Amino acid sequence: MWQLLAKPLLGVVTDSVKGFVETKKLKSEVKIAQIAAEKKKNEDIATGAIKWEQSAVDQMKGSWKDEFVLLALMIPAICSFIGPLRPHIAEGFEVLSNLPEYYTHLLYLACSVSLGVRAVPGIKGMISKKK
Numbered sequence: 751m752w753q754l755l756a757k758p759l760l761g762v763v764t765d766s767v768k769g770f771v772e773t774k775k776l777k778s779e780v781k782i783a784q785i786a787a788e789k790k791k792n793e794d795i796a797t798g799a800i801k802w803e804q805s806a807v808d809q810m811k812g813s814w815k816d817e818f819v820l821l822a823l824m825i826p827a828i829c830s831f832i833g834p835l836r837p838h839i840a841e842g843f844e845v846l847s848n849l850p851e852y853y854t855h856l857l858y859l860a861c862s863v864s865l866g867v868r869a870v871p872g873i874k875g876m877i878s879k880k881k
Contacts, residue, residue: 815864816864818864819860819861819864823861826839826842826843
């Protein structure tokens, strides 16, 4: 009688253990594949197979810098539609227009890099045109 009850229960326990072991095995295989993919990507970056822009975008995941730059650019645009703030916005842009040229280039470069745009060629063109 016990044998009749024990066989099905033993089968259920055996199947559960096999399923647990298989799940653990698959999870470890996924982790190994992720590590291998990350290693391959880093090797490609080192050899230049992946462009700088893609690498920069990957590094910015979870970063707040691009949101800060976007807010800094959008706040004056939004405030220019609010009547009492218009004089302050106009005065701010007047002050910005009087900044030294090298500083405006640095701002352009910093904002571009923060947003993941490779700005060095553009900066070189801007500086060489003015000379």
